[in-house]
Amino acid sequence: MAEAHQAVAFQFTITPEGIDLQLSHEALRQVYISGLRSWKKRFIRLKNSVITGVYPASPSSWLFVVIAILATMYTRSDPSMGLIAKIQEHLPVSQSLSAQCQTVVSAVLFSTMLWLSLIFTMRLCLKQLLSYHGWIFEQHGKMSNTTKVWVALVRIFSGRQPLLYSYQGSLPNLPVPAVKDTVKRYLESVRPLMNASEFERMSKLAQDFESSLGNRLQWYLKLKALWSANYVSDWWEEYIYLRGRSPIMVNSNYYGMDFLYVTPTPIQSARAGNTLAAFLLYRRKLNREELKPWLLRSSVPCCSYQFERMFDTCRIPGEITDTVQHWQDSEYVAVYHRGRYFRLWMYKAGRMLSPREIEVQIQKILDDPSPPSPGEYKLGALTAGDRVPWAQARKKFFCTGVNKRSLDCIEKAAFFVTLDDDEQGMMGDDPAASLDRYAKSLLHGKCYDRWFDKSFSVVVYKNGKNGLNAEHSWADAPVVAHLWEFVLATDSFQLGYDEEGHCKGSVDPMLPQPQRLSWDIPPECEEKINQSLSIAQALADDVDFHVYSFREFGKGKIKKCRISPDAFIQLALQLAYYRERGHFCLTYEASMTRLFREGRTETVRSCSNESCAFVKALESGEDEDLCKRLFRLAADKHQNLYRMAMTGAGIDRHLFCLYVVSKYLGVESSFLKEVLSEPWRLSTSQTPVQQVELFDLVNHPEYISCGGGFGPVADDGYGVSYIIVGENMINFHISCKYSCTQTDSHKYGARIRQALLDLLKLASPDQRETGRTGKTQAKKDL
Template sequence: MAEAHEAVAFSFQIGPDGVNVNLSFDAVKTIVYSGLRSWKLRWRRGLNSLYNSLYPGGPIRGIAYVGLVSTLYYNGYDLSFQIIPWLEQHVFRPYFLPKTSKILACVAFGCGSYIVVIEIRKQTLRILFSYHGWMYQTHGKKTPILSKLWGGIVSLLVGRNPSLYSCQGSLPTLPLPSVNDTVERYLRTVRPLFDDAEYTRMEKLAEEFKNSLGGRLQRYLWLKWLLSSNYVSDWWEEYVYLRGRSPIMVNSNFYGLDAVYIRPTTVQSARAANLTCAAFFYRTELDKENIKPLMVQKLVPLCSRQYERQFNTVRIPGLETDKIIHYSDSRHIAVYNKGRWYKVYTFYNNQLLMPCELQIQFEAIINDTTPPSKGEEHLAALTAGERKQWAQARNKYFSTGINRSSLDAIEKAAFIIILEDEDYAFTATMSKDFNDYAHSIFHGKAYDRWFDKSFNFIISKNAVFGFNVEHSWADAPITGHMVEYVICEDIIHFGYDKDGNTNGTPRFDAIKPIKLKWNISDECDQVIESSLAVATELYRDVDLNVYIQDDYGKGFIKKCKLSPDSHIQMALQLAYYRDSGKFSLTYEASMTRLFREGRTETVRSCSIESSQWVKSMNDPNISNAKRIELLRLACDYHQQQYRDAMTGKGIDRHLFCLYVVSKYLGVDSPFLQEVLSEPWKLSTSQTPHNYEEKYAKYTKDPSKINAGGGFGPVADDGYGVSYVIAGEDLIFFHITSKKSSSATDSLRFGNHIKKAFNDMKNLFNNESVE
């Protein structure tokens, strides 16, 4: 049984003794089960597609509706306004008996009218979802009648049990702003960054753009908007991610950490087994579409399209552009340990292996003394180096033979498990150990992560968990949703015995992991080492600091009647001004998933209002009362910007698409070139929490949720700051910069954030926050 997957299913030989046929029952059984699973997946996806196409109705309701229409017609009540008799007489009677014609006419009208009703309902929902007035309401004030009426109609029409993709057909299209509106909003955001002369020059460039090239580019972009489901997302994926030729490690991939205040086990193989099984449970939920779409205000669904490529997905390098390959199914994972790669089957007899069965496989890998093949240990450095070099090496050395089959085992895996050969020794406080842990999850040693896979799960020798994610296929909240589920399943559902091992008893002998074989030539090995040298230089330049803000958090901020996110963004503005002595373009990621296939938009957090408040904090002549007033104005304007970005009135994606159109047309715009070349010296993002309803109570405990994660700086002399609001009095900041820059220092910036938070709290010392 253990060797079933390695057996040859069928061999046919002709020799002196006649014909010899050798048939392996176990291998044939495995192939049959694999086929059955494939057909079951296709059937399930087909039913889901049917259900989604009829939502907010459904097949059962449709059958009931057709039955009602037919029954009433047979009893003399014609709801079709003579359509059924016409169908019976002119469509079906020439080919069928009268009785059959009557039945078919009733069924045809019932099905057609039901589809029409469903489509009207969808279009009505699409119109209703295009209304965003509810988002601009001030908290604490009475809800306007219009918003109440809107909410009541949406509740009536949206349905009570949507599946993951049920609402996709009802989502509106991302609106296309006018050139004038976008340019005017842009000019307002850059006013604090320019002196009068520079701002006047930019105004002139903007005016020339509006009056000349802007209208022409907008007309082409309008045509794309008309013909596509989202005028931004495909270009954003291709030109921002897939066409980049620099390493994706650090520059694109992002990382996330474990729940740092709780250690469920110190047994590496047990933690890896629980997490692997939980991830496959989650994949099954995705396949069945049992996961509910995220709903804003419990009314408005967010686009779920990004979930489709979470598992069984890999980014393939190309000479000019990469591509994302998603496989419909995968029954194995790829595992890396001590320089060796393994293929581990996670199903047997069409059943998912349970944690106790997976743990045996992971222990076999950990205890394996087989040395790595030549070039195998550093092989993954190819995914960490320059993309063109990796594409050339892949085509030349990994297109046939053993290397091809082994590469397929990695690229076609559901995901990657990295079994580290070292401990992550840290406590949940700011320390070098904590930073070293974040460093390791972010980039490792550049050769011990497969950066092209949709995600890598990393488990240290003492069972500390982290994950590294390739960014092009989706944004961070999608992975965050999965990881929250996985950690909760790991700790709550599966658990561990008193020795830290997995619970349960294996149902059958363990299936042996398969060590992948490689034939790496000297020339290929040189390319691997060349990529490693590039990647090593890149990650050694990363300056990473995790600052833990545990003096106060969203609890105190809400008492001050401020938005927690706006408060944090203002703290970052103050910290950056003190760190650099000036203001700079600030990128805050906002989602546009209120629209079909939406991804992100930029909130430009540095504003006229924020700069006035920051300056007041460094002016001893301004009173605390005035500073609080300016802070509220800055936070209110930031909230307005955030809502505008979410509702399709952002600036940067529109300008980006206009720039792409200009390149297709072969025309140059000085205005667009300058806008697109402006550096984001402060790039920020918030990692949301609390997705899973069934674990909502559990994840409100900050000791049991993960500590967020981070990404690399966008500018060589800038900062990347990711933060997660983990509790009422707990916020994690992940700060990155480059050691090679004399203008930045991540530890120093963390101290500036700490001082900014303290100063902002002191503003309210003499004010009532109740």
């Protein structure tokens, strides 16, 4: 064990001749190497902090300014207009400093102040430029002259070779919309969901709120916006995620899947070796800020704040509210296998283990025959149940002794790994059903074989398939998707495997054994574990999941119709829901607000007056030309709603923050209370493919990501996640609950498929093209 090795690093014995001190040279060498690695990391962080701190200028530009000022002075001109002489007058008098040296020092100080002023001015100009969002409302491919000039200025003031966090100080703050604008947009969004009397009643509540309490709450909210980087994000994290007392499994956590058609190796330990190595390579790039900032249209930066807590992070339960704790550079991962927990060191002598070495270490865990200790087997169920019992159990049974040390090991690990004994993926005689089982396994597993509190848990199955389960409070899905894309691509295309399916690289025979974690679980704690497991199991058993690939067409054909693929899919979801239920519902689509500092998400209310008018016209058999026109209007309306949400003119985050202010002030608002209690019976999200350059879908079309999904938000609703892959595929992940007799994930999936086909037939400029069967088109796509 690592603790045992550290304990014998030095020994001493007291003898009549004095103290006999014995040192372990290998232990001292390891201490030296570990310290050296730590100082290298500190130096890199310091260097990156300096580069980011002076961005969009560079540290070398300081020398250029100094030389330019000194050169100008030697031409007998004063670029400072007397300021250098003023600085020289106030310099401390030194006998060893000549008048010429004092002049040089004064010039250097003036140059430094001028340089800092230029940096501040450039950053302020860039911040003002990034506050312009007219570009996002222009038709793609058609740029106005104003936007062309704006893009040129942004590129000029953006500097060169930005690091991951270089733009953070230049991003604008999220604006606070006017109350009247938010109320107006809200009423417009609910108009198709209410009858005349209901809408009249809601309009009166909204008008009363706008004319009285709304302005008072808005004043406090604007005050918060002046002092905070983002007036939404901290309250959103606390009140939406961390204060939730129900299980985070299914209700909050989400998952990401492996490749759909390819399993790079069937050897579980080998797949784990490459996967874990890829995660650590990503963390190295993250710590060195070598990841490129995410730029929209190659020019507009997005906030990178959420990347900071990706690794070495855990959600800690509390009786009133949870907290998110982040540590620095953990050198191990926590591993679960057959009810046992292990600490697996990923570094030795300051170097990261090779994929082959990680494979060997994982195999040692797989071959370990030791049984779980009493209470250890289902310990992870505490993280899957209600939060209050977990917080109470943690405080009572895991605050001292061996349990605290083992729990600290899990919570402070870089991330969590589950070596699953099941086989998952698209396989067998019924591949559709196997994908459904795969999704449920990643979402909740056995309810005790994941650590749902970790920032993310990696799952590696017996047949070499993998996936991950992510906790939601610290970041949103696109950030985790960025990590997962890198891992999948690095695993298959960079690290690779040998002919036998094993990882590449050499193995150090002196690697220490993985460390088994010890537990002392009393019977009272086991009872708490079983209670949490029963709650979590009931929740997991109620989840109805359906995953399928729509291969009849993809964004290629949709774009030929000159319609946004996202708007096209959202309208298909509306059409499918209306055909199933006979009415419309409040629809949630996640949109990002990362154009602003520390931005997270905003809601796009996809069910609009225009979308409802189109669906009703299509279903009632109206004239085709009318349906086409209404279809275009609905798609354009959706795109406008999406763009407004991205640019800070959304509805729901503003109303949410006004509600929080009202609670702090102790005042009640019937309007806000009613708005925030409305159920989202259709909750949707698109998983974006952000790093297309990592995957060669032309030469390797089989390496297609299946995306990820989440559980239903409402007990009587659907959760729908979709990923647009390449030009010819859309993958859907649909969830609902068995306990609701009105929902069925497979039936809704079938309706979505038919709705997509019907919409393409309506919108396609050449309807003969849409007459092919899905089977024929799938063959062509392959």
